[in-house]
Amino acid sequence: MLTVTADTLRSVAERIFVAAGAPAENARTVADHLVTANLCGHDSHGVIRIPYYVSQIRSGHLDPKARASILRETPTTALVSGNWAFGQVAAADGTRIAIEKARSAHVGIVSIVQCNHVGRLGEYVEMAVAEGMIGIAMVGGLRGLGRCAAPYGGIKGALSTNPIACGIPSADGRPIVIDFATTVVAEGKLQVLRAKKEPAPAGWIRDRDGNPSTNVEDFYNGGTLAIFGGHKGYALSLMAEVFAGTLGGIEQYQQGRISAGTFLMVFDPGAFRPVAEFAGDVSALDDELRAIPPAPGFSEVLVPGDVERRSRAQRYVEGIPVPEDTWERLQKTAGELGVTV
Known part of the structure; x- marks a missing residue:
């Protein structure tokens, strides 16, 4: 395992994407997003994705120069095409559209089609939080090879990881940030285990015949990810x-490609009460929860977003752990593009 600084990873990522054809602004957006995911402890959505994104550019599936555009809109809604841009670029564009609508009409709802992998979903609800608003985001509708999760009671993949995120501002600078896949883990966690050559914990995956397995390769050979929470997690998915x-209507826009849709909703709590009062009450609720005595086996009670904030602070100082396999793949991709790592 190597330890690499955030600034170094960001520079490597940005230079690779520019060499692959991305304008500087798009390259910076994606590099920042990936490294932030690593800083937050979500390595499954960090720089491990770079070789895959470059392969998508080479195959023509991803247009590194593209930005999102509005197909249809009302004062409070917009149907947006990602135009097969980097998913992070398209989702950030869509979030800004939703924020602007919420600023003028208290709510903004955006559906993005023709959208590539958007990365860590929490990033976009955090954009809303930064504007003093509440953000909700979901990804779903992935077709083809992306159907990696079996419905409750089934053995064949019919859904994807279908993550859900929500960001809620608070007065103390510690917003509530909820971000989870509706499968037991995101598929990218298996990529990390694969890079480390480690088995999956029990309960994460099933093989192609529906049998529980800890062999990561069983998933990639036609297996499925388990949906968390039984029938309740299935309902959320x-x-x-x-x-x-x-x-x-994502299937109308697929153009023979594998992609998911992204749903974004931003709303202004000021439509209901003064924002400062709302944020203060959120902080008070957080404090009340954190003050609860911990149960046996726990050292403290946390609020969603705490783990990522702590990881971000620690990794920014100590560096980001990168598996050797991941670093070698980054070096290989960079070398093919004439980038020195």
């Missing part, structure tokens, strides 16, 4: 599938 995929 289905909700994300409809909101992010079906609502925007």
Whole structure:
């Protein structure tokens, strides 16, 4: 395992994407997003994704120069095409559209189609939080090879990881940030285990015949990810599938490609009460929860977002751990593009 500074990883990522054809602004957006994911402890959505994104550019699936555009809109809604740009670029564009609508009409709802992998979903609800607003985001509708999760009671993949995120501002600078896949783990966690050559914990995956397995390769050989929480997690996954995929009519825009839809909703708490009062009450609620005595086996009670904030602070100082396999793949990709790492 190597330890690399955030600034070094950001520079490497940005230079690779520029060499692959991205304008500087797009390269910077994606590099910042990936390294922030690493800083937050979500290595599955960090720089491990770079070789895959470059392969998408080479295959023509991803247009590194593209930005999102509005296909249809009302004062409070917009159907947006990602135009097969970097998913991070398209989702950030869509979030800004939702924020502007919420600024003028208290709510903004955006459905993005023709969208590549958007990375860590929490990034976009954090954009809303930075504007004093509440953000909700979902991804769903992934078709083809992306159907990696079996419905509750089934053995065949019919859904994807279908993540859900929500960001809520607070007065103390510690917003609530909820961000989770509706599968037991995100598929990228398996990529990290694969890079480390480690088995998966029990309960994460099933093989192609529906049998529980800890062999990561069983997943990539036709297996499935388990949905968390039994029938309740399945219901949340289905909700994300409809909101992010079906609502925007994603299949009408696929053009023979594998992609998911992204649903974004931003709303202004000021529509209901003074924002400062709301944020203060959120902080008070946080403090009340953190003051609860911990149960046996726990050292403290946390609030969603705490773990990522602590990881970000620690890794920025101590560096980001990068598996040797991941670093070698980054070096190989960089070398093919004439970039020195």
